[in-house]
Amino acid sequence: MTALELNDINVRYPGGGGLFDISLTAQTGEFICLVGPSGSGKTTLLRTIAGFLRPVSGGMRINGSEVVSDSAFLGPDKRGLGMVFQDHAVWPHMSVGENVAYPLRVSGLKGPEVRDRVAQTLTQVGLAGMADRRPDSLSGGQRQRVAIARAIIAKPNVVLFDEALSSLDEPLRADLRGQLKALTEELSLTAVYVTHDRSEALALADRIAVLNAGRIIQYSDPQRVLNAPQDPFVAQFMSDAGLFPVTLAGGDGGGERSGGDRAVALENGSRVTGFTRMHAEVDPILAVGEGDARVCSAGEGHVDGTVESVLFDRAGWLVQVSVGDQALTVLTAGDRPRVGDTVGVRFTGGTLFSHENPR
Ligand code: ADP
Ligand code: MG
Numbered sequence: 143m144t145a146l147e148l149n150d151i152n153v154r155y156p157g158g159g160g161l162f163d164i165s166l167t168a169q170t171g172e173f174i175c176l177v178g179p180s181g182s183g184k185t186t187l188l189r190t191i192a193g194f195l196r197p198v199s200g201g202m203r204i205n206g207s208e209v210v211s212d213s214a215f216l217g218p219d220k221r222g223l224g225m226v227f228q229d230h231a232v233w234p235h236m237s238v239g240e241n242v243a244y245p246l247r248v249s250g251l252k253g254p255e256v257r258d259r260v261a262q263t264l265t266q267v268g269l270a271g272m273a274d275r276r277p278d279s280l281s282g283g284q285r286q287r288v289a290i291a292r293a294i295i296a297k298p299n300v301v302l303f304d305e306a307l308s309s310l311d312e313p314l315r316a317d318l319r320g321q322l323k324a325l326t327e328e329l330s331l332t333a334v335y336v337t338h339d340r341s342e343a344l345a346l347a348d349r350i351a352v353l354n355a356g357r358i359i360q361y362s363d364p365q366r367v368l369n370a371p372q373d374p375f376v377a378q379f380m381s382d383a384g385l386f387p388v389t390l391a392g393g394d395g396g397g398e399r400s401g402g403d404r405a406v407a408l409e410n411g412s413r414v415t416g417f418t419r420m421h422a423e424v425d426p427i428l429a430v431g432e433g434d435a436r437v438c439s440a441g442e443g444h445v446d447g448t449v450e451s452v453l454f455d456r457a458g459w460l461v462q463v464s465v466g467d468q469a470l471t472v473l474t475a476g477d478r479p480r481v482g483d484t485v486g487v488r489f490t491g492g493t494l495f496s497h498e499n500p501r
Pocket of ligand 1: 155156157159160178179180181182183184185186187
């Protein structure tokens with residue numbers, strides 16, 4: 143069943159920004175992440191789903207019921223949603239139990255049933271027996287668990303999370319992330335989860351919507367977002383890809399999704415093969431992500447660049463190399479490159495885009 147359906151939603155802020163032609167669906171039980179740089183419209187989209195912002199056009203359904211249309215607009219309290227925000231989510235003047243019970247009280251429920259459901263929900267979020275505690279006696283992680291309990295207790299159609307774990311420190315954050323994912327699966331909750339953290343989105347999501355400037359640039363599963371980016375922006379945002387203008391060179395043996403025996407030439411004349419070809423061939427750009435290149439000696443790769451930073455990673459060194467006005471990150475095994483060194487970068491793959499991708 144479709145839990146959430148947005149059709150061509152447009153939202154306008156006074157300054158002209160907002161959301162542009164947003165279409166998005168989530169199936170019941172699906173975990174959707176909204177990612178994108180700061181200011182890309184993630185919070186705006188979440189607030190629109192919640193009903194705090196009224197679109198200028200477009201439609202929205204929640205569990206099949208129309209909540210936004212040309213003629214109808216349902217407010218936040220009528221949409222059957224749960225919400226968790228980054229901060230200030232828990233009311234300090236109420237006990238943990240009173241916080242969590244609040245949505246049930248609002249819907250008119252009283253008596254032992256409320257107590258039982260509060261106890262059950264607190265157990266589900268790992269806070270068994272804490273109903274009488276004051277929020278100020280809890281850790282940050284426990285307070286976010288209270289907020290999660292309050293968001294799910296009324297069995298919402300969809301739970302909305304806005305940077306819900308972003309203020310927590312590791313390893314607590316990863317811990318709670320894992321438990322949240324398990325909980326949503328166990329309860330078949332539909333989740334829309336905003337994060338600016340790419341790794342978090344990759345870890346949690348069934349599907350990821352990548353936003354830029356108020357538009358959804360790509361909406362697909364994490365594997366495809368990483369391995370088949372729709373657009374140079376997605377490659378750059380998700381994989382720190384460097385973007386290199388190229389010209390087409392060589393024969394055409396490849397299919398639509400394969401570079402085949404095709405080659406492209408970089409501006410310095412060196413030829414690259416082995417890339418995936420995505421779209422038409424206007425102003426082609428080669429996006430080179432961290433798995434698409436290796437570091438070699440200066441002069442021996444396709445391009446030379448300067449080492450800007452070197453970070454240790456489980457799989458090797460994550461080396462950030464600047465090449466002209468581009469930066470790319472290359473995963474490298476072996477010796478640690480030194481910051482400031484000139485190195486070569488050999489392209490072993492990548493994705494070829496048209497710069498003016500039709501969307
Ligand atoms: P994100 O959550 O991805 O960081 P936001 O949804 O908060 O992005 O903001 C998207 C864009 O809309 C930004 O350019 C922001 O400045 C603008 N914006 C957000 N809220 C308002 C507002 N109330 N009035 C006008 N512009 C806004
Ligand atoms: Mg935001």
